[in-house]
Amino acid sequence: MNAWDEIIALRIAVAGLLDDLSPGEWDTPSLCAGWTVRDVAAHLTLQQLGFRDLGLLLKDRQRDMDGMIREMAKRRARDWSPERIRADIRETAHRRKRNPGVTPIETLTDLLVHGQDIAIPLSRSFPMPVEAATVATQRCLTMRMPPPLPASKALRGLRLVATDVDWAHGDGPELRGPIGVLLLTACGRMVRSSLLSGDGLAVLRPRAGR
Structure with a gap:
């Protein structure tokens, strides 16, 4: 890419x-x-x-x-x-x-x-290219400088698994979903949480105030 x-x-x-x-x-x-x-x-x-x-x-x-x-x-x-x-x-x-x-x-x-x-x-559509979203999500979860987004801390101790591309990150209870939704979640947007699944979702919800 x-x-x-x-x-x-x-x-x-x-x-x-x-x-x-x-x-x-x-x-x-x-x-x-x-x-x-x-x-x-x-x-x-x-x-x-x-x-x-x-x-x-x-x-x-x-x-x-x-x-x-x-x-x-x-x-x-x-x-x-x-x-x-x-x-x-x-x-x-x-x-x-x-x-x-x-x-x-x-x-x-x-x-x-x-x-x-x-x-x-x-209720409009906007592109979320899978490869670009994968690179962006990986960056959000691993960057040190600039400082990581505060919202990404809610995902610590979870294993994120994309359902539409071969990508996973972390260890712990699994949080599964489309890579674009995982990116939004890493950036503090839980608006698509209905598309997430796995045992990690129960861990994430209270951390994200849901």
Whole structure:
């Protein structure tokens, strides 16, 4: 798999998804807690900021990186029209540029997960390529830098087994499901938990607040 080819295809797919949204759909709560569809879409325009951009913003706001990213996304969602947001995503789709401190796999994961954050609440479809989702899930469960997502800690002590691709990770009670659902679960999205099975599900539910 070529990560950049997948990133480009997913950016174009996000722009296509946004093309058809009504004004009300832009304001729909996404799967990303506290963010609307518009906030998530605006966040995806921030994937190509450089060291200078981030350095100036951190110095100006004197806050943590996650807080800065949330603020930037919400501010851009307020300041940019839906037309400008989707045009920016489409026009910059082929740029092989990423934020400092992350690999292309994090950029890929961002698109896979945030695409579903937008699509699922709107009952829309968005691609979740199996190979890309497998690479992203493995990365979420094994990365040390950037720090692992807090949600992935809920999967510790479980053996994740994909039902649609030859992939498994970890030891313990089994949690089985499609690789795309396992990726969403690793990123704290339990919205597709009805597609999960195995003894590990009973372990996961209280950890995930379900």
